[in-house]
Amino acid sequence: MTYTPDAIRAITLSTLRLPLSVPISDAKVFTGRQKPMTEVVFLIAEIETEQGFSGHGFSYSKRGGGPAQYAHAKEVAGAAIGEDPNDIQKLYSKLLWAGASVGRSGVATQALAAIDIALYDLKAKRAGLPLSKLLGSHRDSVRTYNTSGGFLNASLDEVKARATQSLEEGIGGIKVKVGLPDSSEDLRRVRAVREHIGDAPLMVDANQQWDRATALRMGRRFEELELVWIEEPLDAYDAEGHADLARALDTPIATGEMLASVAEHERLIEARACDIIQPDAPRVGGITQFLRLMTFADQAGLDLAPHFAMEIHLHLAACYPREPWVEHFDWLDPLFEERLETRDGRMIVPNRPGLGITFTDQARAWTTEKVTITA
Template identity: 65%
Template sequence: MNASNALAATASNDQIKWIRVASTFLPLANPISDAKVLTGRQKPMTEIAILFVEIETADGHRGLGFSYYSKRAGGPGQFAHAKDIAPTLIGEDPSDIARLWDKLAWAGASVGRSGMAAQAIGAFDVALWDLKAKRANLSLSKLIGAQRDSVRCYNTSGGFLHTPLDQLLVNTDASREKGIGGIKLKVGQPDCALDIHRVQTVRKHLGDSFPLMVDANQQWDRPTAQRMCRTFEQFNLVWIEEPLDCYDAEGHAALAAQFDTPIATGEMLTSVSEHWEFIRLRGADYLMPDAPRVGGITPFLKVATLAGHAGLMLAPHFAMELHVHLAACYSREPWVEHFEWLEPLFNERLETKNGRMLVPTRPGLGLSLSERVKEWTAQETEIGARA
């Protein structure tokens, strides 16, 4: 038996022996407000609930995965669902990732195969992909099939609506100094004139050509979205994000067909089928799938394949630590969202240079949990026994 066959045989005989599931609440430095807060639909975000999954096999291979939910609601429920379905993986071959995704989905299918259930599955799926890449001694992007070693990136965390305009300009300068290649501003305030003034001011500050995006976070109705998209045409935006309710595929498609400025959406969708409706109707120029929210890397790659076939551009939402790998594998030049919120969870840092985020070359995701995660962990459980 040659070396490659021996490695394959070892992998196929390996079994999952131990799983740890943990619910961690990451505090944010300042309460975060977007348009959903100003319209009274949600309270400011003060922390993020993170679901971590660690998997270990009989041969000692380990994988780390995560998913998330805002503290506003859902974190404990996501942990409870993950705890219920985790035992179904014990004794399974970790290489069979697609089959294991289906097994986890059907284990909890009575509550659905999207939404919170999919997000719980996502943490297991990411851990299995991380394990597989580490076992192959490849970064996740190289395991999947990288198209590039860096990805265009834009910053969102400095452009929230709670940020005063003068501080907003300071934040844009800081992002550019860090080598970040684009700026996204939150819009969608009850007074549209305030949105227009902020965008106009930042566009003047950045110059005509620097990449600038806006995000309404689903807060406009169709007539308002029409008016605002028409007004924003003058600002040479890369995209207008979530101008309508996240499930209004027809409304987004009408805006995409009418205006020159691209329409972006998809971050709140939690299944391949929900994304397919937007792809089929051409409800987005930029599709924005979120791997943890859609159920992990396995369904994300299905969404990306469908989007690529339709000729759509890609800009995965949040979780740059994961999405930089996935965006690096997309055939068309994508964007990755720079959010430093999750950085305290990990020991490693991503590097930005000349408007791009460098793809890590460490095996797997290239991530390890920081010591601070322990103090932020509210619930955890272990299934099986470590090797």
């Protein structure tokens, strides 16, 4: 049996605004750097081919940048029309050069991520395989931890109740946000959660809001709580500071979610700035770039815990040679017909073709702009 070349017939781009049920606050709100988050803006790419195959992917932005992603994608997507959808790396390069004047990170590549992810979804569906199996997985389930229940806008009682619920639902670990102006309150909350959940895996996340001295002091205070990791203790681009902290503390350091290119992560890796790297496929440019980054991280002996977008990252984490973590968020539930299963502390990789997700009617109703690009 020989392969008959296919061609991309149309790319439909849309943007939607997902409202959050309550305004969300992390340490960046308490330091005055950001306002509470009330919505997440998504860029959706849906690709159709001449032979009738289709795939969809998404990128996203929190607080700012969503309209810019949509505008850039509209400008460059036409470069993929008529091309073979199976040539994903070639297409990524072509789209990158179509918008080269605005660079190779940030909005420029986040706009491409939705298209790149859609191409992988399409290719896996064509093969009749879950994306993880197309890429070559190491496991059929991944350790998982909950983040959406541990934000600073929630009272301690609410955090503990959500932690109980998460563990009862088969989620393995609990992450709690820290970085309040009053460090003693951080310690009180985290100690209370540790006592509440016993020896279940526990992580904390400062969202870049400590300076070097505070991070070291807090890291030492947290040592007794046997945390799985301390996340983003310093500014995301302070590779040297993270490296010093990683050497000074027994608790592993995790960071990387805010970086917007493979090159930025390479600097982190070369500096030995973390024990656990946390890339985000939509932020670094899609699956093509994420796979490059996984190779670098594995070569450096790092653990992996991708940020957000579990519907994408579950498949990618399943392909990492070392045992990874995947972050459980329930915010995106209204967007998809399917639910990811959690059991015994792990998230089960779905056996549906591609990413295994279908957008809901509600997602369509939240769409604010849409365009279809053809020849």
